[in-house]
Amino acid sequence: MPMLTYKRLPYLKAYIHVLAIMPLVYLGLAIDADALGGDPVQAVIHFLGKGALNLLLATLVISPLAKRYKEGLLISTRRVVGLYCFFYASLHLVAFAWLDLGWDIALLLKELVKRPYIWLGMIAFIILLLLALTSPMWVHRKMKRNWQKLHNFIYLAAILTPVHYYLSVKSGWIEPIIYALLVVFLLSQRRKVVIKLLSNIYCFFKKT
Numbered sequence: 001m002p003m004l005t006y007k008r009l010p011y012l013k014a015y016i017h018v019l020a021i022m023p024l025v026y027l028g029l030a031i032d033a034d035a036l037g038g039d040p041v042q043a044v045i046h047f048l049g050k051g052a053l054n055l056l057l058a059t060l061v062i063s064p065l066a067k068r069y070k071e072g073l074l075i076s077t078r079r080v081v082g083l084y085c086f087f088y089a090s091l092h093l094v095a096f097a098w099l100d101l102g103w104d105i106a107l108l109l110k111e112l113v114k115r116p117y118i119w120l121g122m123i124a125f126i127i128l129l130l131l132a133l134t135s136p137m138w139v140h141r142k143m144k145r146n147w148q149k150l151h152n153f154i155y156l157a158a159i160l161t162p163v164h165y166y167l168s169v170k171s172g173w174i175e176p177i178i179y180a181l182l183v184v185f186l187l188s189q190r191r192k193v194v195i196k197l198l199s200n201i202y203c204f205f206k207k208t
C-alpha cells in the first residue's frame with residue numbers, strides 16, 4: 001500500500017517549499033554577513049546556477065521513484081519542484097545580468113561571443129520558461145497531447161545544463177562530469193522518449 005496519501009501530500013509539499021527556500025535564506029544571510037569570499041558576485045551566480053541544476057535533477061528523479069515504490073501521488077510534486085528550478089534559474093540569470101553586467105545589453109552581446117556556453121544556458125532557460133508558463137492544469141487540459149510533447153523538452157534542458165556548467169569552469173571539471181553522468185543515468189530510464197525527442201530536433205534542423 002502507498003505511504004503517500006492525499007492527507008499526507010500537503011505535508012510533503014510544505015516540506016519541499018521549506019527545503020527549496022532554505023538555501024535562499026542561507027544565501028541572503030551569507031551576503032549580509034559578507035561571507036561569500038573574494039568574489040561574491042561569482043559566488044551568487046554559481047550558487048543559484050547549481051541550485052537550479054540540482055532542482056532540475058530532482059524533477060527528473062521523481063517519476064522513477066514514484067514508479068519504483070508505487071507511490072503514484074509523488075508525481076504531483078513534480079510541478080512544484082520544477083517551478084522552483086525555474087525560480088532558481090531566473091535568479092541565476094538576474095544575478096548575471098544585474099550584478100555581473102549591470103543590465104548592459106552591449107556587454108551581454110560581447111559576452112555571448114566571448115562565452116558561447118551562455119547560449120546553452122539561454123536555451124535551457126527558455127525551455128524552463130515555457131514549461132513554467134504551461135504548468136497550470138487548465139493549460140495542460142487545453143494543450144492536450146502537445147503538452148507532453150512540450151514538457152519532454154525538459155530532457156533537452158537536462159542535457160544542455162551540465163554542458164553549460166562544464167564549459168563555464170576553467171578548472172574543477174569533476175563536478176560537471178558527475179552531474180552529466182547523473183543526467184545520463186536518469187535519461188537512460190526514458191531512452192525511447194529521449195531518443196525520439198533528439199531525432200525530432202535533428203530532423204527539424206536538417207529540414208531548415
Ligand code: HEM
Pocket residue numbers: 042045046047048049050052053056089092093096118120121122123124125128161164165168169
Ligand atoms: C539565460 C540563461 C543563463 C545565463 C545567461 C547563464 C549564465 C551563466 C554564467 C555567466 C555562468 C558562469 C559564471 C562564471 O563562472 O563566470 C554560469 C554558470 C552556471 N550555470 Fe548558468 N546561465 C543561464 C542558464 C542556466 C540554467 C537554466 C541553469 C540550470 C538549470 C544554469 C546552471 C549553471 C551552473 C550549474 C553553472 C556553474 C556554476 C558553478 O560553477 O558552480 N544556468 N551560468
